[in-house]
Amino acid sequence: MESGDKPLTGAGLSLARGNEGSLVIHIAGNWERGQVLPNPEETLQAIESASPRALGFDASGLAGWDSNLLTFLIKIKEWCTTKNVECVDTDLPDGVRRLLALASAVPERKGARRESRRESFFVTVGGKAQQFVVSAGEVFDFLGEAFVSIIRFLGGRASFRRVDLLLFLQETGAQALPIVSLISMLVGLILAFVGAIQLKTFGAQIYVADLVGIAMVRVMGAIMTGIIVAGRTGAAYAAQLGTMQVNEEIDALKTLGVSPMEFLVLPRMVALALMMPLLCVYADVMGILGGLIVGVVMLDLNPVVYLNETKAALSLTNVWIGLFHSAVFGVIVALSGCLRGIQCGRSASAVGYATTSAVVTSIVSIIVATALITILCNVLGI
Numbered sequence: 001m002e003s004g005d006k007p008l009t010g011a012g013l014s015l016a017r018g019n020e021g022s023l024v025i026h027i028a029g030n031w032e033r034g035q036v037l038p039n040p041e042e043t044l045q046a047i048e049s050a051s052p053r054a055l056g057f058d059a060s061g062l063a064g065w066d067s068n069l070l071t072f073l074i075k076i077k078e079w080c081t082t083k084n085v086e087c088v089d090t091d092l093p094d095g096v097r098r099l100l101a102l103a104s105a106v107p108e109r110k111g112a113r114r115e116s117r118r119e120s121f122f123v124t125v126g127g128k129a130q131q132f133v134v135s136a137g138e139v140f141d142f143l144g145e146a147f148v149s150i151i152r153f154l155g156g157r158a159s160f161r162r163v164d165l166l167l168f169l170q171e172t173g174a175q176a177l178p179i180v181s182l183i184s185m186l187v188g189l190i191l192a193f194v195g196a197i198q199l200k201t202f203g204a205q206i207y208v209a210d211l212v213g214i215a216m217v218r219v220m221g222a223i224m225t226g227i228i229v230a231g232r233t234g235a236a237y238a239a240q241l242g243t244m245q246v247n248e249e250i251d252a253l254k255t256l257g258v259s260p261m262e263f264l265v266l267p268r269m270v271a272l273a274l275m276m277p278l279l280c281v282y283a284d285v286m287g288i289l290g291g292l293i294v295g296v297v298m299l300d301l302n303p304v305v306y307l308n309e310t311k312a313a314l315s316l317t318n319v320w321i322g323l324f325h326s327a328v329f330g331v332i333v334a335l336s337g338c339l340r341g342i343q344c345g346r347s348a349s350a351v352g353y354a355t356t357s358a359v360v361t362s363i364v365s366i367i368v369a370t371a372l373i374t375i376l377c378n379v380l381g382i
Helices: 040-050 067-083 094-105 121-154 162-172 174-202 205-246 249-255 260-297 303-313 316-342 348-380
Strands: 013-017 022-031 054-065 086-088
Touching: 013 040, 022 040, 022 067, 040 067, 054 067, 067 086, 067 094, 121 260, 121 316, 162 174, 162 205, 162 260, 174 205, 174 260, 205 249, 205 260, 205 303, 205 316, 205 348, 249 260, 260 303, 260 316, 316 348
Parallel strands: 022 054, 054 086
Antiparallel strands: 013 022
16 A cells, blocks of 8 residues: 555445555455445545545455445445446455346336425326226216116126125125114214203103104214125125226126126125115114113103103104115115225225225215215105
8 A cells, every 4th residue: 555545434344545546445344234335425525535446455354245235336336337437356356246237237217216205286186186087987977877787687698606696685684783782872872962951941751752753763873874884795896806907807708798786795685785775774763772772861751751752752753754764874885885896906005995995985985875865855845
């Protein structure tokens, strides 16, 4: 090493002046992970301050190396390319030279690295609007195919396995009774408790029976049942069809000439449309029972008097409106779950997204449908 040597901080690296304005980097020691390594930025600054015409290496004192040395040398070679400085690596170990040649053989494709850039407001709005139009087109196509499959079902020409329909009837009906019982009774308890606090002030505790009975039978029983089914059955439908989409089973059905709409979606939709009104009636009974518990325990009402008041408050109109709600909700949940499952991507994460989207779509659609039906009933005066 000549008098112009510039030792750097960090074991295993130093710079030495060579012949004809060249600079030699002496690499020594252990360059493996876990060792104290020189800072590449400081090394490049020292090299640039020396203004060499050529750059060489001396690895005679190198004891061990791994990818850390390669990363360091790649940065040195990139600097030499940028500054038009000749880089001579003949004195490096053969393995290091081969890997460096491999790393520089195929240059990085322009745009391969994802650059984060902030889109303008109008670009974002335009992209969202475009996605909405495409999504709306897919929804209408799906609804049209579902309508055609229902017509074929009513005409006895739909192709699906009857055993699948029976299985879905069991899954959406009998197996959902425990959770429907719990939630509906609690909703009836809550309605009765909130109403009792206000009605007790006026000595009109008996009208808690009217409040709970009309609310549960007309709309609340159907809404709570719809939300339960959306989270339980709609999500299951989306996960099942999404997994079939990932495994390319739906593509296989199309290849065989079998309509996925009739074979997969139709039995699920029919099962929910048939079982939802029955679950709604059951939820109405459990909600009234919850109100009865509050009326008897909290308000000291006679059970027979409470039930008679409930019977007097209800009418068949309220019952039919509730059943209509439930049938509509059943179709909505089935269509939402199956739609998101059919639209699922080809990855495991896409199945989770489809499941979440199915639940959100079902609940939002239930609320919107409830508002529309309520407005319609108000216009019709029922």
